[in-house]
Amino acid sequence: MYGQKPNTNALVLPLFMRSSFRFSPFTLVSTPFFNRLRNFHRNLPLLDWASDFITIHRFNFLISVSNFPPISLPEIGIAMASSESILQVFCGAGPQLFYPNPCFIKSDFTYSRGSITKYKKKSGSNAIRFLKCSSVHVPRPFPATHSIRSTNFQNGRFHHLNCKCQTSESVSGFTAEDGNGTWVVDNSKQLNTIQDSNHLPNHSESKDNDKFNKEKDDSVSDSIEDEAWDLLRESIVHYCGSPIGTIAAKDPTSSNVLNYDQVFIRDFIPSGIAFLLKGEYDIVRSFILHTLQLQSWEKTMDCHSPGQGLMPASFKVRTVPLEGDDTATEEVLDPDFGEAAIGRVAPVDSGLWWIILLRAYGKSSGDSSLQERIDVQTGIKMILKLCLADGFDMFPTLLVADGPCMIDRRMGIHGHPLEIQSLFYSALLCAREMLAPEEGSTDLILALKNRLVALSFHIREYYWIDMKKLNEIYRYKTEEYSYDAVNKFNIYPDQISPWLVEWMPNKGGYLIGNLQPAHMDFRFFSLGNFWSVVSSLVTVEQSHAILDLIEAKWSDLVADMPFKICYPALEGQEWQIITGSDPKNTPWSYHNGGSWPTLLWQLTVACIKMGRPEIAERAVKIAEERLAKDKWPEYYDTKKARFIGKQSRLFQTWTIAGYLVAKLLLADPNKAKILMTDEDSELVNAFSCMITSNPRKKRGPKSSQKTYIV
Numbered sequence: 001m002y003g004q005k006p007n008t009n010a011l012v013l014p015l016f017m018r019s020s021f022r023f024s025p026f027t028l029v030s031t032p033f034f035n036r037l038r039n040f041h042r043n044l045p046l047l048d049w050a051s052d053f054i055t056i057h058r059f060n061f062l063i064s065v066s067n068f069p070p071i072s073l074p075e076i077g078i079a080m081a082s083s084e085s086i087l088q089v090f091c092g093a094g095p096q097l098f099y100p101n102p103c104f105i106k107s108d109f110t111y112s113r114g115s116i117t118k119y120k121k122k123s124g125s126n127a128i129r130f131l132k133c134s135s136v137h138v139p140r141p142f143p144a145t146h147s148i149r150s151t152n153f154q155n156g157r158f159h160h161l162n163c164k165c166q167t168s169e170s171v172s173g174f175t176a177e178d179g180n181g182t183w184v185v186d187n188s189k190q191l192n193t194i195q196d197s198n199h200l201p202n203h204s205e206s207k208d209n210d211k212f213n214k215e216k217d218d219s220v221s222d223s224i225e226d227e228a229w230d231l232l233r234e235s236i237v238h239y240c241g242s243p244i245g246t247i248a249a250k251d252p253t254s255s256n257v258l259n260y261d262q263v264f265i266r267d268f269i270p271s272g273i274a275f276l277l278k279g280e281y282d283i284v285r286s287f288i289l290h291t292l293q294l295q296s297w298e299k300t301m302d303c304h305s306p307g308q309g310l311m312p313a314s315f316k317v318r319t320v321p322l323e324g325d326d327t328a329t330e331e332v333l334d335p336d337f338g339e340a341a342i343g344r345v346a347p348v349d350s351g352l353w354w355i356i357l358l359r360a361y362g363k364s365s366g367d368s369s370l371q372e373r374i375d376v377q378t379g380i381k382m383i384l385k386l387c388l389a390d391g392f393d394m395f396p397t398l399l400v401a402d403g404p405c406m407i408d409r410r411m412g413i414h415g416h417p418l419e420i421q422s423l424f425y426s427a428l429l430c431a432r433e434m435l436a437p438e439e440g441s442t443d444l445i446l447a448l449k450n451r452l453v454a455l456s457f458h459i460r461e462y463y464w465i466d467m468k469k470l471n472e473i474y475r476y477k478t479e480e481y482s483y484d485a486v487n488k489f490n491i492y493p494d495q496i497s498p499w500l501v502e503w504m505p506n507k508g509g510y511l512i513g514n515l516q517p518a519h520m521d522f523r524f525f526s527l528g529n530f531w532s533v534v535s536s537l538v539t540v541e542q543s544h545a546i547l548d549l550i551e552a553k554w555s556d557l558v559a560d561m562p563f564k565i566c567y568p569a570l571e572g573q574e575w576q577i578i579t580g581s582d583p584k585n586t587p588w589s590y591h592n593g594g595s596w597p598t599l600l601w602q603l604t605v606a607c608i609k610m611g612r613p614e615i616a617e618r619a620v621k622i623a624e625e626r627l628a629k630d631k632w633p634e635y636y637d638t639k640k641a642r643f644i645g646k647q648s649r650l651f652q653t654w655t656i657a658g659y660l661v662a663k664l665l666l667a668d669p670n671k672a673k674i675l676m677t678d679e680d681s682e683l684v685n686a687f688s689c690m691i692t693s694n695p696r697k698k699r700g701p702k703s704s705q706k707t708y709i710v
């Protein structure tokens with residue numbers, strides 16, 4: 001489909017066995033594979049349970065590949081059960097059964113080890129036991145960024161980056177122990193100052209009063225910004241004495257820290273950008289290099305590893321006693337690729353954000369030496385290889401499981417969610433800019449360029465919706481079998497929900513959340529739309545239309561706090577089925593229609609790009625009225641974002657950093673360029689050639705002689 005070819009390998013097995021983003025050992029396929037089952041459920045929305053059933057267990061496949069039976073629901077059940085038991089035998093019975101292990105065919109950089117390694121720390125410390133059943137990391141054939149790599153092998157800790165530090169007294173930075181428990185900030189003092197200065201006189205008509213109010217506003221805003229900077233600096237995590245990232249949240253009121261005491265890759269992006277905009281480059285450089293070192297670490301869940309090149313969702317700096325020396329400690333970096341995360345979701349967005357930040361670092365600091373390093377170039381290529389690998393898909397969009405991004409719980413976004421596609425596109429453009437041309441990467445660069453064209457065509461054509469398109473869908477004919485079908489994905493017009501008919505403004509439009517066969521997810525997902533504007537995934541007209549829609553739907557998308565993560569919320573039976581009755585994602589809460597102030601910065605970049613910063617200014621002003629008073633919550637609940645979220649963390653770092661980035665960029669819009677990518681002529685040319693050269697791809701009325709399947 002438009003340059004995107006399904007894999008035609010004569011060898012089918014490698015296709016099934018290829019590295020993926022998932023921890024689950026199942027093979028990830030898109031919905032058509034499961035169409036026969038879905039036909040029983042025509043009238044239901046695409047159910048999440050289906051995504052589990054449409055997968056075929058790798059082990060089962062290995063066993064039955066020569067005699068691939070037709071799939072039926074009971075058979076899948078039996079196959080899954082039998083392969084589960086095989087898995088147990090493989091993983092649980094001991095080393096002799098464990099080797100050789102067919103599921104650990106790995107690409108570059110690793111070789112199969114085939115043994116179980118247990119590491120137990122001395123009693124008295126937190127015991128850590130690792131079941132190593134995957135492979136041993138072989139260092140890349142280039143100088144490591146830090147002496148830590150050699151230490152790894154000496155200490156036999158394949159799972160950690162570590163560096164020996166001094167005695168425990170002199171260790172600086174955060175540990176699990178000192179992370180939240182001992183954190184003391186005199187917030188009451190700071191907050192009181194802000195609250196006092198918030199008692200402003202009402203706005204009056206007179207100019208004097210306006211001036212007075214403006215000055216007051218500016219000083220309130222300044223003191224909020226000062227507080228935000230203080231908090232952001234306090235959130236910095238150190239590793240071996242140097243800043244390396246920022247903690248996700250430092251909420252002294254929360255008793256259950258979960259993983260909020262870790263450095264999340266995606267959460268650090270606004271922090272990193274804030275530091276770049278301030279000219280503080282070292283922390284960003286250090287973050288980029290250390291996360292790069294974590295990239296190739298092997299992590300497993302029930303003996304299965306995700307693909308090489310995956311970046312962790314988060315990491316933690318742990319202080320552990322140094323082996324063989326009771327008086328000393330060492331710090332280790334412990335990454336989480338999703339194997340410990342709630343729901344075991346693999347963070348597909350981490351690597352994409354990493355590439356985007358790397359480019360921003362170069363643009364902002366003027367230091368291109370970082371992106372030119374061989375290890376960094378290899379890191380970029382590993383991410384690209386994982387994303388561009390051949391799969392079963394006919395679509396150029398990236399196929400992922402549910403919860404692969406900011407929405408990291410089940411929300412019915414599996415398949416081809418917009419957020420991932422816009423970050424994917426953006427990362428491809430950034431990578432194209434940074435990759436050094438060399439013989440070895442010609443194929444990769446070619447694949448990247450082809451994907452860019454196919455991806456932008458697909459999204460602009462099929463994800464776009466406005467009044468005109470909606471009316472087209474409303475009148476769609478279905479069950480067309482032909483190359484030039486108008487309704488290519490067999491969308492049943494009944495899918496257009498009543499809310500959308502009411503909601504779509506006359507002026508404006510947006511990209512839908514997801515597209516699958518016979519399924520359009522019409523929900524508005526903010527981040528995906530913002531980043532499509534920022535990266536020029538959409539046209540200039542579409543970009544303006546997205547901002548028009550935001551203005552037209554202000555009371556739904558912004559209301560009392562910017563910005564709704566998605567609109568509308570899933571309710572009733574839909575909520576039950578799609579979220580699995582998730583009590584954290586109840587309607588208008590958290591990921592399900594909650595409002596996330598961190599989204600301010602992405603909104604701001606999009607508005608600046610389109611020359612309409614006043615939209616972002618308006619949103620920042622609304623946020624400013626509450627953020628500091630409310631202690632920088634992670635998210636807000638209710639339709640109009642009136643309440644601090646039920647389980648929302650306070651002092652959430654990316655709320656703080658998102659606000660700061662928005663303020664800094666609005667003060668100096670030129671600086672937003674470090675994040676934007678313009679549509680280039682190469683792409684536009686290829687794009688228009690595609691539309692004009694092949695009549696099959698044109699949208700429009702069908703000839704009456706078309707073949708239909710009855």
Ligand code: GLC
Binds near residue numbers: 248260266267405406
């Ligand atoms: C929640 C959010 C995720 C974020 C993490 C840390 O899991 O859904 O996007 O990265 O918290 O803040």
